[in-house]
Amino acid sequence: MLQVVCIKQVADSETRVKVASDGRSLDPAGVTWILNPYDEFALEQALRLREKEGAGEVLVISLGGAGVQATLRSALALGADRAIHLRNDGAAPDPLAVARALAAEIGTLKADLVWFGRQAIDDDQASVGPMVGELLELPSVTVVAAMTLEGGRARVEREIEGGREIVEVELPAVLAADKGLNEPRYASLKGIMAAKRKPIEEKPAALGEPGLEFLSLALPPSRGAGRIVGQGAAGVAELVKVLREEAKVI
């Protein structure tokens, strides 16, 4: 079984956003780059399925500039077999352009499962996974919080408002992993050493026309600190009063 895991390098969640001089993108100075947290669940699930089968291959793909190779290498250290780097040194493309580039590559691979994280924690679009599914004309399921595989079918659970949908999906398929799907592993020293010898194949990303035009990036209006209404249980009466009479929220 061939599983492809699409991963993205993102700014760490503790990053304080600064806007770059172009007024449209994140200032990369001082940013710690990590594997998108949701992609960790996708990669972990792929590795577990390969381990359970005792055979098969896990291929990781990422799109971006030269720095992306560090993230691909960390995925190899976790246990992926090989990597493809779709090189794009330009500005971060929109989801449709990324989906087209990924679909062009994955379409040649005959994968049984194509994995994504439910969304990247930078642009929060949550779009590339289902877009790739449509472009490849494969069934896709997003926000996958549980999964079992039997024969050529997967049974997955996805979170919806106030409950879960249980979906049965035929392979080949595209799945986007949510937190809670599994508990991702840490890289072992052996894994890190082995990753140094695993191949990363670099190719230009076939992005095509963008679907969105990025006009500006700005910081949100700052929320000034409010006031301390009291100390301990003695402050409760005042808190209830301001919530009711001033904020009018209760």
Add this chain to the structure above:
Amino acid sequence: MAILVFVEQRNGQIRAVTREALGEATRLAAGLGGPVVGVCAAAADPGLAALGSAGASEVLLAKHDSFARYAAAGYTRAVLAAVERVKPAAVLFPASAMGRDLAPRVAARLGVGLAADCTALAIEGGKLMATRPVYAGKAIQRVGFPKAPALVSLRPKVFAPAAGAPTNGGSGAPATVTPLEVAADPRDARARVVEVTSGAGGKVDLTEAEIIVSGGRGLKGPENFAMIEELAAALGATVGASRAVVDAGWRPHGDQVGQTGKTVSPKLYVAVAISGAIQHLAGMSSSRCIVAINKDPEAPIFKIADYGLVGDAFEVVPALTEAVRKLNAAHV
């Protein structure tokens, strides 16, 4: 030009997020000078004519037995058929679980851009511009659309539903319900919702809650969420949690507020024993009113809270619950 709105129904009930999207569509239509048309996929008409009061002049109904539950491929084709017929300038989806799954599929099939989870839309120079939080709200991005139709999904609880009618474009008259033919495709069966389970007591989802009470690591253990639950019950609120609490296994992931959880904008957010890590603040700082209860007066959460109460949660929360109960009793 027309604006098309995806009408979300579950179990034959039109969901509130639909009226929010129709409300915004009505405001945009005033700038574009076209009608607001809905499209709904369902097994039976969920009462679409009533959406006239929400701003729709017409709703296209794709009716099929397999549309009783969300059917991604079939719903996608229904929206595509509606786009083909209406030729809209924009298609609006709720950024609900369903809308966030459906919209990218439609975008990919049409080969157009999608701005997901938007918090503001505007018409500038006859073109749609979308504003959306990125980095879970740490920054705000504005995007335009090189090709029509522009696809957007709207964050729940942010856009106001149309207020009852004639003033804002809608006539208030019932919407015309028009059948929409959607060809069957045997490949739809490749992914199928076979069951829908409902969570604990059918509680309101965090993304749609009016009031949220969240607990953090300062609560010391999962058993102490009982008092958070009690406060939430008194306020009619949904319970949330910090990442530390979810990672420790005290609460399910669905409860997590923050950059690797849910981004919420309730009218009242009560943060109990949450220090306020930047990734948590990102997920809740668009709440209308924020209350922080923390024993550390230096906790970062106080820097963004409208009202702070410095104190031990174990003393403050039961007292607050009691006070809210008294208030409820006095106002029944």
